[in-house]
Amino acid sequence: MALWLYKLGRFAARRAWLVITAWAVIMGLVGGAAVLFMGPMSNNFQIPGTETQQMADKLKADLPEASGGTGSVVFTSTNGEPFTTAQESAITDALESVKTVPTVKDVIDPFLTTAAQKAGAAKLAEGAKALADGEAQAAEQAPKLEAGAAEIAAAKAKLDAAQAQLDAQKEQIAALPPGSPQAQAAGAQVAGAQAQLDAGMAQWQAGKDQFDAGKAKFDEGQATLAAKKAELTAGQRTVDATAGLRFVSENNKAAIGQIQFSQSMNAVTPDNRQLVQDRLNTLESSGVSVSYSKEIVEDVSELFGISEVVGIAVAAAVLLIMLGTFVAAGLPLLMAVVGVGIGVGGTMALTTVIEMSSISPMLALMLGLAVGIDYSLFIVNRHRQQLLAGVGVRDSIAKATGTSGNAVTFAGLTVVIALAALSVTGLPFLAILGLAAAATVAVSVLIALTLTPALLSLIGTKLISKKAWAKNSLSTAKHNANLVGMNNAQKADADEAADVARSARGWGGLVTKHPVISLVGAVIALVVIAIPATGLRLALPDGGSEPVDSSAFQAYSITGKNFGEGMNGPIIVVGSLPAGLDEASATTLNLDVADKLRQVKNVEAAVPVTVSKDLRTAVYQVVPAEGPASESTVQVIHDLRAEGATISSDLDVSIGLTGQTAANVDVSEKLGAALPPYLAIVVGLSLVLLILVFRSILVPLLATAGFLLSLVAAFGGVVAVYQWGWLGLIFDVANPAAVLSFLPIILIGVLFGLAMDYQVFIASGMREAYAHGQDAKQAVRTGFKHAAPVVTAAAIIMISVFSGFIFSHLTMVRPLGFALAFGVLIDAFVVRMTIVPATMHLLGKSAWWLPKWLDKILPDVDVEGAKLASITATDDAETPVSGSAPAK
Structure with missing residues (x-):
């Protein structure tokens, strides 16, 4: 693999303009497709085959007038007083004008009702x-x-x-x-x-x-x-039955209007959502404040916000500090932008033919930026070090691609496996999300292996600043002076001794000097951080998870205060009535069913809403005591379904649940059930890949054990902040609630892939030193010394990019951004840079043990690039670069 990548890097360096042109054409085609074919995104997390989806399909067939999306509007008086007659009339007129908005089917006027x-x-x-x-x-x-x-x-x-x-x-x-x-x-x-x-x-x-x-x-x-x-x-x-269902508060200071759309909320365009708001915002002149539910104000068409830009700016600063020039710092950023442009652009172009959740391009964007910068950085940094060591430009590019590019390939492959495996969970939206992100990561790998070498070829020695060249020249001169009078063997020994001495300093030296203390201390710290994870509770987001100053949060809060929390998440029950009923008997039977539903614990109201023309399908609205994401409401869902057996035997009516509240419970439970098999698939495939890369049994097992520690610690942090509300002011968590239900499965996939990235970069350096003859314990120090600076920079960059999404305008993305940033922080600095070197130092040579029978059947992927040591630059007649910048 290393030799093949070496040749690929040399080809890209020699045919730079061909490679650049090819990628430019690809980016243009993808961008054009995205502009022409981009459709609306959604936050629809329905799962085919669930009861909620079956009942939704039944409603669409039997009662189409009851299907379609619904959004709420909450009205209050700006002075906090009860509504005046004039204000009530103004609200009625404004709601009537909303009926002219395209796709609006009807409105429920609170005062008329x-x-x-x-x-x-x-x-x-x-x-x-x-x-x-x-x-x-x-x-x-x-x-x-x-x-x-x-x-x-x-x-x-x-x-x-x-x-x-x-x-x-x-x-x-x-x-x-x-x-x-x-x-x-x-x-x-x-x-x-x-x-x-x-x-x-x-x-x-x-x-x-x-x-x-x-x-x-x-x-x-x-x-x-x-x-x-x-x-x-x-x-x-x-x-x-309707006693618990009000549209105007008892003190006449708040009112709820409902807007019924002819389409599902996912299909309602941002323009039509805005038209609804424009019609109602005119009420401000009448002294009426208007707050909109999450369904109406949610706009998932925008990907970037200010916080995301800040995250990238921090990453750029880290690159500039590390690489020293704007050219060198800008190259990884450019590679990330190109990769994201192609990956996310391709994803957006498919939104017309695939129903895609808003988080799909967001996850692709997050990962594309993070890994795109990191993967290019690894190759650029290796190339930079080789240039300073006197290697020729194109030969250095080829060797950097063959060594660091090898690690990039396997690290990227691990991430792709982890993300693509989301498609085996049986959850369509999650499969699309995983494949979109995996495709973006794969594109980032290809760009790092081809476009980065091409641009490095054009940049040449300008990659390194004059100051760095001068400093390197002075250092080289001093080093050569110290080696005067030595033969080549003595010089090699002296270089190795100096390298060994340097590796004993710094964090790596400290950890390997006290491996037991480092290992035990780090593990205990992670276990303590993971304690909150024992209380992990999952749900999909509602208006209560929105920012405090948002319209959606205000609507949620006012509704809960004046009408009860349950009005924020009513449950829709669909009943199948027996044949042969007349209208009177159907009405009586529906009331009997409502009485049964109202007997369920924590149900505030159960109201027959409508019945089909053939009197065979009825709809009931059930209002729980608490909000849609609360534990009691989840229990209400289960209790209602259990009550269905009694209703069927006593009244000959079969019922099923639908609506967003019931769907959220179904999705959360399906996701929970999908976690164990998904984890087994990801870990199993990645273990095979890591055994192939490192030709070891213990190193992959150590990598996986470290990942599990990172994972539970990341869960602990998420629960503490987003479920318990710790540091809520800092992270803008005003209403702590259950954790995003698909966060665990995404975090497992993404964090495992990224953790294996750092494992590959850290351990491949150790493997390289060990393969080149160093003692196993010393190889740990040497490999850590060479890999730690670039892994540190890469981790800081990735943390910066992910942290930018903690304050995203899409609140659903916020806990995911925090989980990834916190997970990378722990995995990079506690697991990979503390636990791994401490453990491998304790294991010594046994860390690289592999059964002989397995060693014979495994192909040699040469991740450490041993086969490149004897290659010389023969096809370019290239001379090595001297210790200082070439003269102009």
């Missing part, structure tokens, strides 16, 4: 009074009807008895001789009685018909009263 609720309550009271009057009237009529029914029955019985008596008389007459005077007289008498009885029967029938009509009217009234009572009962149940 509250007025409708009050009118409904008043109408309910009137209906209840009318029902009571009707029932009282019916109660008065019921005894009369009962008496009339008894009277009619008695009259009928009397008539029936008279008829029976007449029928008996008719039978007696039938027994008399026909035509006899007695028969005729009796028949006439019976006929008169029958006529009189028939008249009485007719009169009774008329009375009965009248009674029946009255009874039917009474029964109809009773049915109407029953229906009215059922309607009023349903209305009262609805009022009871």
Whole structure:
């Protein structure tokens, strides 16, 4: 590998303009594609196959009017007093004007909604009074009807008895001789009685018909009263269900409006979000303050902010101090910018065809800048040292590429493996994030190996300042004077003795002189720092994690204070109703379901919101007691799902949860489940790679153990600052809460890759010294001495770049920037520059032990560049550079 990279570096140096032109064309094409095809980014962290995604898809199919994004607007009076009538009217008019914004489907006016609720309550009271009057009237009529029914029955019985008596008389007459005077007289008498009885029967029938009509009217009234009572009962149940759901505070000093979009919030363009704000910001003239929820004000289209620029400025200062000239300092920065331009530009060009979270280009930007600067710095610094040692420019470029470039290649490959492995977690947004960052790192490696040598060739000896040349010339002269009279072997021994003496000084010498104290002290310190990690709690960010002076934080805070924390994160429940329901029975069933949901602990309100036209799909809104990221709300999600079994068995309604609050819980749990296999894959692949690089078993194991210490310490720092609120004023953490749910898995991938970077650079120097014949313990000191300055500078640069994102305008990025900066700080200075040299010094020669059977089958990648020692600059007829700058 070293020989191949040597040839690549020499080719880039000889064909500098060809290489530069090729990269310029690539950058132009990528930039053009980004401009033409860049689409909107999002913070949608849904995972296909989860319940929340399934319910969201069901809503989109069955109730499209209930799908689409929703944002909240919080209104308060600027003087802190209750709203005036004029202010209420102004808010209503402003919200009505929002309906003209493209993609806005509807708005919920807090005052109109509250007025409708009050009118409904008043109408309910009137209906209840009318029902009571009707029932009282019916109660008065019921005894009369009962008496009339008894009277009619008695009259009928009397008539029936008279008829029976007449029928008996008719039978007696039938027994008399026909035509006899007695028969005729009796028949006439019976006929008169029958006529009189028939008249009485007719009169009774008329009375009965009248009674029946009255009874039917009474029964109809009773049915109407029953229906009215059922309607009023349903209305009262609805009022009871919505008791915990308000849009205007009790003191009339705050109000919440909601804006429903026809698209998901991820698809709403920044221009349309701004139009909504422009329509409502006119209320300031009416003495109304307007605060917007995170969904409305969040703009993920901007990557760079002031803090990120400051971080890069610090990195530039470090480079200038280390390398001495603006040309030398500017070269790594330029390489990083080119790498980021191509990597992030390519990522942005894909946003039209791939739904990409805003953190994807941000992570690519962070890593691209950090590793781009570092990788180029390693090659530039090696080349600079070789120039000062008298090596020719192109030959030095080739050797720097073959040695430091070898370390860069394997370090970069480790980072790429760690990031690309995010695609095996089964989480689409995380896979895209990892691949985007991995591609950017891979581009940075290619640029370091090709474009950096090309530009170094054009810069020539101007890479080093005249002052540095003069100082080097003086040092060389003194050194040569000390070697006068010695043969080559003696000079080599003298040089090596001087090198050994220098390696015993400084931090490396101190650590290796007291390896046990250094090792134990460093481990104990990291364990103490890691203690807060035991309380790590994960969630996705909400408005409470925004900066205190932001509109989103104000909206979150005012909502929690006036309406309850749960209003910041309502839970959407979707119910599948049985077939064959009419509207009344569906309403009753939905209220029954809401009653069941409201019985769950820490649920403040559960309200039926809407039902599909076919009465088969219903939506309920559940308001928890606390905010969306709280532990109790997470438990509410689990309890609601557990209650689903009871609701299904008792009411024949199956339910599922959706909405951002439920989705956050699902994403966090999926991420937690993905951590162990991801860690196993990353560590396993990287161990294989490191065994290949260092031809050792213990060095890769030490590297991995050190990484685990760095990781838990980084977690401890994140929990202390962002979850517990320590140093909150310094890091602008006003509302400590759960840690970003995908921070651990990203931190594992990125920090492992970067930790292996430093391991490669530190240990490859030790391996190089050991391979060139030094004692194993001395090789630790020698390798540390040569690698420590550049690793220190590289770590400071990386920490500076990552620290710039701690105060990013995207608050989701802040804890990630802190975690990476703190993790690199610990890994570089405590693990790689303290624990590793102390442990390897204690291990001695056994650190490089490798089973013979494994040594035979492993390919020799020559990371230390041993094969380059015998190469001379033959194809350029190049003469070595003297100890001072060449004459112009």
